[in-house]
Amino acid sequence: MKRYRFSIILTLALIGLSFIALPIIGIIFGTPLASIKTAFFDREIINSIVLTITAGILSTAIGLLIGIPLAYLIVFKNFKGKKFIESIIDIPVMIPHTAAGIALLTIFGTRGYLGKFFSIFGVRFVGTMAGIVIGMM
Structure with a gap:
């Protein structure tokens, strides 16, 4: 039961983290380097x-x-x-x-x-x- 609860918490944490990380990753890799430098x-x-x-x-x-x-x-x-x-x-x-x-x-x-x-x-x-x-x- 503890293992099942841990996997649910881990899954929810990863989903929550993706709401923060994915937009940042999208901005970093979706913006040309010249624009960032400028x-x-x-x-x-x-x-x-x-x-x-x-x-x-x-x-x-x-x-x-x-x-x-x-x-x-x-x-x-x-x-x-x-x-x-x-x-x-x-x-x-x-x-x-x-x-x-x-x-x-x-x-x-x-x-x-x-x-x-x-x-x-x-x-x-x-x-x-x-x-x-x-x-x-």
Whole structure:
């Protein structure tokens, strides 16, 4: 019975893996090498990759600077509002990414509450590094 269960799990895992691997393999072998080479040396693509990596590093650093002390407080300290903070931390897991993106754009956009407030000081979020970092967090 265990062997039968293992073979079912293995089959389902291979089917699931094929949904990820086959499109990637199709792109790699279906695209001419000259097109891939052109894409890798295109200045806009290089700038996009650098922007994404930089924003990812900044977002990770900010997340660590906020997350580690917050995790320490939640685990080792008892304080009023602890359950509320735990609930707030769980929200990004429950909200779909599209809805979160629309919410962030509504809040930080040029017509959003925080977008209007920060525009007084010349800070913009849409299409900037700050907006990308906030979106990644």
